[in-house]
Amino acid sequence: MNKLKYYFIAALVGMSLSACNDDDNSYNMLDGLGMVNRSVSIADGVTVRxxxxxxITLDYNNLVGINPDKPVTLNGQTLAPVVNPENRMQVIIPVALQSYTDYTLVIPDGAFHRSDDPKVMAxxxxxxxxxxxGVNVANLAQSLINPNATPEAKKVYQLLLDNYGNKQLSGxxxxxxxxxxxxxxxKNNSGKFPAIVGFDxxxxASSPSNWIDYGDITPVQTVWDAGSIPAVCWxxxxxxxxxxxxSEIGNWGALRLDKAEVPDxxxxxxxxxxxxxxVVKFxxxxxxxxxxxxxxxxxxxxxxxxYFDLTPDQIAAGEYRVRLNSEAAEKVRNGGLIVSGQNYTVTGVYFELTCRDTKEVKGFDASKVLTPGTRENTVATADVAKLAGYLKLLQDANIPVLFRPFHEAAGAYQWTWFWWGNSGVEVTKELWIWLHDTLTNDYGLNNLIWVWTANYNYGMDLADIETLQSEYPGDAYVDIVGTDIYKEAMSDQSAIFNLIQEAVNGSKIIALTETGNLLDPDSQFENSALWSFFMGWYEQDANGPGFLTWNLNGEWNTVLNNPLVLNQGDFSLK
Structure with a gap:
């Protein structure tokens, strides 16, 4: 018992002397103490860049000597450890690491010892x-998932492959x-035009009309001809x-869909x-x-x-439609609405059009889209046919597209905000695969590069790998995996990059498919987490486009003039 007490006191003395002597070179031997490792700068089993x-450094409780006859090795290769001259109780082991490698560091018994007594060994x-x-180009899919991809689509993908990890395309x-x-x-702010231009x-539903016509591909054609790459979300x-x-509306009866009666x-x-x-159906x-x-x-x-008379045409169609002005829309936003009148029976009330939805309401039930005969199936198949016609115009003009349908397709299933996520993960994946197969196989669209958006967080925390993998449609249906980030300007979000890359086992190009503030390319590159491309989201008000919320301190100029970033004119796909 007394012997244990003396050892404990000696250890305390050693710690005390060590603390006193760390700031100068007047070290003294701690007589009677062995060589005890106090810390190592790398933990067993970790992943590092x-x-x-x-x-790698190792700290000891005493002044260190090195035994050259006991080599320290890394994967069998002999290393050259040295004693830190500023603190002779620390060993420094220089290493030169390669990406995507498993390492074993072996320090044999006696490799390090007390400098005054080699017999007292660590x-x-x-x-x-x-x-x-980090980025491992060799592990990436080397071609698009569509074996019949157009030459232009293949060139875009090859450009992304060739620059992945070294250069980033602006968007x-x-x-x-x-x-x-x-x-x-x-362009006016930075002198540079983005390499990728996003459309939506x-x-x-409103095209063609006098204010929107997707059949006029001039904007996309102009972008492509000028040397940028079109990206389209939906x-x-x-x-x-x-x-x-x-709900029978007899003599001024009412169907209340206001916040008091139907808060959902x-x-x-x-x-x-x-x-x-x-739209009121009746x-x-x-x-x-x-x-x-x-x-x-x-x-x-x-x-x-x-109040208004229902016209013969409205009665024949079984619906009437009311277009809100700004004042009426504000009233609806604040309190909802009440459907009234006389002498008809209401069978449905619709909000036209939106993509917003919730699990609780399911105004457009995602689980019914693939069921023939449902309202959802009728609407969806007609919309896809219409969309395919517009995409075919781009294919006929030899224009490739970074195609991101089901905007933020992974959703955030505990607080779903888009209808395609209102019925859970498996349904959303089924919809993605159905759309891919329909556009590719039924409509013969080969100019599309399929970009899927991962949901990287749940609340304030990063999602776990298993969750991301459960949401992923599969390598056979995705060319590029992205995520949308709204964080501080010029911040480093390498942890998110790493998470997504690990979720797809490093087999897909990782992109920043939507961002408010721009992120720092230099820190991304230093951390081997350089997104393939980024897509800055637009801002506008009554006066037109502007930097209103994000990138208020010249970030567009800073990032687009960074040598790591490629803009329009820095490459050619023709």
């Missing part, structure tokens, strides 16, 4: 670690749908069913804006039937909706 680790140790992270949404105003603003088929707007059933419906009403259509309308839409306080939404 090859370019961030050039030495115990050996073995440490395993790996560098299985920005052109504007809300079918123009390049935001990219033009970036968000207004598919906020798939559909008619949302707010209510369905039978407020999910839809929050998206009401100037120009939004409310049956059994008398010749003198009248319709009426009121706000939650029973006031008229607009003078035209206070």
């Amino acid at each position: 090859a370019n961030t680790l050039d030495r 115990e050996g140790m073995t440490i395993t670690f790996n560098t299985n992270t 920005a949404m052109g504007e809300v749908a079918w123009g390049t105003a935001f990219c033009d603003l970036i 088929y968000i207004h598919l 906020h798939w707007n559909v008619p949302m069913e707010v209510w369905a059933g039978q 419906a407020m999910t839809f009403w929050q998206n009401a804006g100037d120009g939004t259509y409310i 049956k059994d309308a008398a010749a003198d039937a009248q319709g009426s839409l009121k706000d939650s306080d029973w006031g008229g939404l607009m003078s035209s909706t206070e």
Whole structure:
């Protein structure tokens, strides 16, 4: 017992002397103490980035000597450890690591000893670690998933492959749908035009019209001819069913869909804006039937909706449609609405059009899209046929597309915000595969490079690998995996890059498919986490495009003029 006490006191003395002497070179031997390792700079079993680790250090409780007859090895190769001259109680082992390699560091018994007494030796140790992270081009899919991909699509993918890990392509949404105003603003700000320009088929239901026509491919053609790559996402707007059933509107009866009676419906009403259509479906309308839409306080939404006669055409169609102005839309957002009138039976109320939805309401039930005869199937198949026609125009013009349908397709299933995620992970994957097979096999579209968006977080935490993998449609249906990040400007988000890369086993190019603030290319490169490309989201107000919320301190100029970033004119695909 006394012997144990003396050892404990000696250890305390050793710690005390060590602490006192760390700041100078007047070290004294701690007589009677053995060689005890106090710390190692790398833990057993960890994953590290090859370019961030050039030495391994070991700290001891005493001044260290090195025995050259007891070689320290890394994967069988002899290393050259040295004693830190500034702190002679530390050993420095220089290392030169390669990416995607498993390592075993072997320090034999007696490799290190007390400098004044080689017979007092340190115990050996073995440490395993790996560098299985960062970009590994050799592990990537070397071709597109479509064996019949157009030559132009193959060239785009090869460009991304050739530059992956070394250069990053700039990108920005052109504007809300079918123009390049935001990219033009970036050019004026930075002197550089983005390498990738984003478009959106968000207004598919309204095209063609006098304000949007996806059949006019001039904006996309201009971008391609100028040397940039078109990217197209699809906020798939559909008619949302707010209510369905039978509600007889006799003599000024009412169907209340306001916040007091149906609070879940407020999910839809929050998206009401100037120009939004409310569609009321009905049956059994008398010749003198009248319709009426009121706000939650029973006031008229607009003078035209206070009450109105249902026309013969409306009665024949079994529906009437009301286009909200900005004042009426605000009333709907604040309180919902009340359907009233006289002498007809309401069978459905729809919000047209939006992609927003929830699990609780399911205004457009994703699980019914692939079931023939359902409203969802009828709408979806018609929309895909229409979309395919517009994409075919681009293929016929030899224009490839970075195609990102089902915007943020992974969703965030505990707080779903788009309809394609309202029925769970498996349904969303089925929809992705169905759309891929339909556009590729049924419509013969070979100009598409399929870009899937991973959901990297759940609340404030990074998602786990198993969750990301459970959401992934599979390597056979995805060319590029991306994610959307809204973080601090010029920050380093390598942890997110690593997470997504690990989820797909490093087999797919990883891109930043949407971002508010731009991230720092230098830190990405240093951490071997350089996104293949980034897509800055557009901003605009009544005065047009602008830097309103993000990138307020010249980040577009800084990033697009970084030598790691490729812009329009820095490469050729022709």
